[in-house]
Amino acid sequence: MEKNSFIKARISSATKLDFESICQELGVQPTTKARELIEAFVQAEYGRLSDRITVHIYRPSGYDFGAWRVKMRLRNPAELEWEGAPVPFAFPELPSSRRLHPDDGFLAIVRNVKTGEHSIGGQFVKGRWEGHLYSNGVAEGENQTSIEQVQVALRETINNLLTRFGKASLATDPPSTPIAS
Structure with missing residues (x-):
């Protein structure tokens, strides 16, 4: 350095x-x-630091109403790496009216420790994650889960992961959650 x-x-x-x-x-x-x-x-x-993670949700021109782009960035990309590999994360639990889907390269399969079930999650690549957010089964104008609520849920999820596996703990402790990717 x-x-x-x-x-x-x-x-x-x-x-x-x-x-x-x-x-x-x-x-x-x-x-x-x-x-x-x-x-x-x-x-x-x-x-x-309050800017360890930024979450940006927006609707690009040409996207259907109810389809959004999501981009997240880490202040320090190394915080969510373990021995050079990305630390996968589970998506926050959102009401069924919202669905997240990662772009190619940002997808990870994660295991729920409580249930043992596997689901689609994400992983940061060089400090960034990108994907889509959809209004699922409900017209966007009637969706009770606001974009701001999703943004807060994503930020909290990643902040919890940073607290658990971030800079200080990554130096000594491996992730304790069994993960399949």
Whole structure:
């Protein structure tokens, strides 16, 4: 990883002197220790970022009323990878009046731990997922499940996955959910 950005901080001369003296006692360069402290802080607090996942649902021109495009992006694509492979995800439970379908390459088969059943889910590829959302069995104008509700459900699903398998936990723990893909 290229390290070419700098953070400058104003501290008192006494604090700077103490920091440098402690680093010398530890046998580490002050710049190295400062970088380690910042990286540890970011790792510990990364979950506070609200833009780890973006969910965009829209109806392109030419699409039928009731057919939508869905695009999701991860701020950090590596968060939902395990040993270089994508971590699959189950679609959120939506009322039967809405149906998600992944585009080619974004489909994964997932196993429900509670029921043991397999279903179509998704997987991020290089930090993105794309697919379609349909109004299912109900005219779009009469659909009780709004696009905003679907957007929230998708965001919550992925945020839960990020919390479970994201940056901090991926370093040590493999996914515990049996997955077939």
